[in-house]
Amino acid sequence: MEKAKISAYQLFTLLLLFELGSALVYTLANGAKQDAWMAVLMAMVGGFCLFFIHYRLYCYYPNLPPMEYMQMLLGPVLGKIIAFLFILYFMYVAATILRGFGEMLVISAYPATPIFFINALFILVIIYTVYKGIEVLSRTSEVLFFVVSLLAVSIFLLIILSGNINMDNLKPVFEEGVSPIIKTVFTDTLYFPFGQMIIFTMILPYVNERKKVKRTGLLAIGMSGFVLALITAMNISVLGIDRTTRSPFPFLTTIQMIELAGFLERLDVYFILLVTLTAFVKLSVFFYVTVLSVSHLFHVKHPSHLAYPLGMVVLFLSMAVASNWTEYNQEWFKVEYVYIDPLFQVILPIFLLIVAFFKNRKKAV
């Protein structure tokens, strides 16, 4: 464990920006059509349940990171294998986030720049951050929270003032009943972005105000769910369901539609700013936890020394995960959401919680 402490407020900003990061970019809950915003809210409720699972585990072992209590719960051999699988999963998701971010920039703003350079620059900044440690990362997230809030409020105002919103696009509500919404939630939206908070199990032991963890976590998830639902609803109401589902980055298209006062137009840079800042926090957290888990599992004394080598691994992995944008998307929908995410985000934590419950009950008796 790094000797560091973060406050509950810092946890809040980290978690909020983490949930928004890269979820702003994509179309969320496509399957639910114009009820997508409802699917997001429902997934948020699912997120609460997942958070409670993580929180219960945290209550059993408030000072231990998961990499260590896994070995206590499942025995050294099985525990180490599961921990190693988790590390691979974290690394894989970090790489896909990096790749998705790079693809987004190439498609939206830098068509002539090789994606490798975009990714390499981004990971360099993140390596620097992770090298500095969790305290610096959480302080940075506090500063960025200010910036992102200002940006978000102004962009909402601009969208509303531009008069592009057409509420009729959100109707009819429940066109095909509740089942497509629920189906979308459990195949898609629950895992991305809400389920990814599994990563925070590694960060909770650093929080110095233990009593506030539950409230802070719920607040952050609730707020991010609300903002994401708002953005989804806004996208659909501005673009209509047809264009929203076809567009790779509907929020960008929504922002591009703004035309105000004759000179406030082509505000793509707003989008790039928002996405880069939030993706920065998300990827930093993912990468930090990867580095930390590796150092726990292999007993490396200074986790920060791993930042460079693992950063290179994530960079090259991000180039190797998919050969192009289409393949990348297919991977998400065909592999990630179906097999990987449910396993690591839902099944394994529940399994661990059950084991922890029985072990601790025995102890109590």
Add this chain to the structure above:
Amino acid sequence: MLSFFKRKKNRVNQQQPKEYVFASQSSVLMDHSLSKNLEDIKRITGNSPDIVIRKVKIGHHATHEAAVLFVKGLVDSQTVNDLLIESIMKNSHLHKKLHLQDIVDVITNEVIPLGQVQSMRNQEEVVNSLMAGNTIILIEGINEALTAGTQGGEKRSIQEPTTHVSITGSKEGFTESNETNIAMVRRLIKSPDLWMESMTIGKRTKTDVSIMYLKGIAKDDIVHEVRTRLKKINVDGILDSGYIEQLIEDETITIFPTTEHTERPDMIAGNLLEGRIAIFVNGTPFVIIVPAIFVGFFQTVEDYSIRFDIANAFRFLRVIAFLISLIGPALYVAATTFHQEMIPSTLVFIVAAQRESVPFPAVVEALIMEITFEILREAGVRMPKAIGSTVSIVGALVIGQAAVQAGIVSPAMVIIVSITAIASFATPAYSMAISARLIRFVFIICAATFGFYGLLLALLMMIVHLCSLRSFGVPYMTPFAPFFPSHFKETFFRRPLWAMKERPQLIAGENVIRQGENQKPEPPAAREMIMKDKEKGDEHES
């Protein structure tokens, strides 16, 4: 990132023998023989002609030989002549018949009418005292030396500060003398809680350094930390407070200043009241304030003497000016090379038409202009005042107008560079303004290679770096990160004076409460006053 190298360097340093440059502390004592003592002092000081040795005969029938030693220029010659030499030679107490041993006591207690007189035996101490401007009295047959405090000499008088100018505030600025400076602060804060500690730093220069803080308001941990860091300093010479600043900062690999300095006593007093610690260094009018936080560099002392709404607006303006001075040219380069679609179409046509005849890409143009401007500024700072106007003529005419007419740079670029330059002067703290000047070049290059994305990443890196800094353990980015709502209201913004109940939390210790409740000025019940006046008036009339 760089600590890999750092650690190696430390290891190399450890192998070197410690204090190999410094003279070792000698323990030679003074001798009984006057001539031997004088010879020794002459030898140690290399027979320097500015050391005056005045031999006198004192005592009953002038039987005892003695010598008075001082350094010309360092002592107040009037004190030495009138009070010291004259009293030794003429005082009636000394003309009685005395034992040799008693003479020293008589001189100390009855003869010399000066504040500081003490006797010393260690030869090195005596010489150091001589060099500090004291006068030494040696007497034949006594192995002790008397030193009398006669420091003086020419000093600059108190003048208006030149670096931190204020419009409505006090016009007093610090001088080079520590005593004067400390007295100026004491005159502002008359509390006995204003504590001071002194030490001598620098093996050769033996510079007097004092720390000052308000006991009970400053955090004891930070005071202790300042003390230990100052005591750790073991260098040849301290010639300026900047030397101390570089030797006590938390992080050396950074471009941002983590200590503040000022020439204004009122600013020091204000900072002391917030729980900060002042470090006075003899020989410089700049007094160091620690711990420093980022937003502190955008505050001026006047912010507190004008109304809070105006002060807040100015503060906000300064932050915007800092941002412009940081990323102004970089934004222009990024927008013209990568993101033309962002600029309104009419403006694009104007800029494009201007740039048509310019032979260089925007980044080269920006670098040329920025470097030229930096050269102009650097030349202007150190230039004799008589030819200062030449520079401004050359700068404005040749580089501004002629370069545009010759088609080497576009007029838009000249505008951008001038705005940036003016904006960089709006930062009150010079040390912060120069860091922005330097980082600007990095930003220009980032913007030229990757457009807004590069610029954004460079900014992110800067924010991460700022968040990683600490000044004497206090995070540099407070009150943003860590976020303290009450502190935020008092430092980034400024609340009205009557509402400023608390001191900054991370800097001041437990004693956070600054002032009493209900400080809001409330006008007297005006209507009643008027009514009373009327009643009185009526009485008079009747």
